[in-house]
Amino acid sequence: MTIHITVTSDFICPWCFIGERRLAKAIQALPADTAVELKWRPFELNPDMRSEGLNRKTYRSLKFGSWERSQLMDAQTAVAARGDDIAFNYDAMEKTPNTFLAHRLMRLAEHHGLATEVARAVFSAYFEHGRDIGNVATLVDIATENGLDRQQTEAFLAGEEGVEEVRAAERDGQGRGVRSVPLFDIGGEIISGAQSVQTFTTALQRAMEQDDACTGGACSIG
Structure with missing residues (x-):
């Protein structure tokens, strides 16, 4: 039994961080063989x-009308x-950093089967430790701390690998009408926003039930 989940998010979105944590809790409660x-x-x-980011107080004050x-x-x-x-x-x-490099790093992490570990580390680095996740050196350190090779990561981020993949994925999301994050696709069920652990649990259970209904090369109702 495999539950397929797609998470669309940005690393400067606090609700994306919260939603990921709640989804993780729901996943941890699944049966061991899931x-x-x-x-x-x-x-x-x-x-x-801009690539170097912008002073957060300045940016947020302009965006929301005041620092307060x-x-x-x-x-x-x-x-x-x-x-x-x-x-x-x-x-x-x-x-407030530019997050394009962090999204590029995720392509390398995904290739090595470490995407979730790196994503969680990038969220934590920014929101819990104030690290500049738009900075190449910072991202290389985060990647290395979570199982990626330092030299390979440096070379990857110094080149153009992953650029078109990220752009294509963003265009695909726009084409599907994604306008806000986080967005979770759990077995085909779309959940928008940082919903409760119970909401994620219920969606996971429905995905499991759907998987159970698909046997012998075909899916049946219920």
């Missing part, structure tokens, strides 16, 4: 962000994530 194939798809909330409003929104996500094992550290975050 296989899960988890794929990550890119989405850039700021596709026009931005801080209020940060506080709301921190409260919402209570119980999700996330230690948001907004005070440590100096930049």
Whole structure:
């Protein structure tokens, strides 16, 4: 039995981080013999962000009208994530980064079967430790800390590998009407936003039931 899950997200989206943690909890509760194939798809909330990023206070103040409003929104996500094992550290975050390089890194991680580990590490690096995930050296360190080869990662990010793959995946998402993240496709059922662990659990159970109904090369109703 294999449940196929696709997660579309961006690494500067706190709700993407929260949603991933809740999905992970739901997956952990599955029967031990359940296989899960988890794929990550890119989405850039700021596709026009300059490559070096922008001072977070400046960017967020412009985007939301004031720094005070931005801080209020940060506080709301921190409260919402209570119980999700996330230690948001907004005070440590100096930049709003360009996330294209991080999405490119995911192509290399996926090739080596480490996409989920690297994705979780990138989220944590940014939201819990304030690391600049738009910086090549930072991404190389994160990749190395999570099983990828340092020299191979440096060479990958220094070249053009993965660029067209990310662009194509983004175009595909736009073509399918993806306008906000996180977005979870669990066995064909679409879940938008950082829903509860129970919501993910229910979707996983439905995916398992659907898998059970598909035997002998055909799928039957119910």
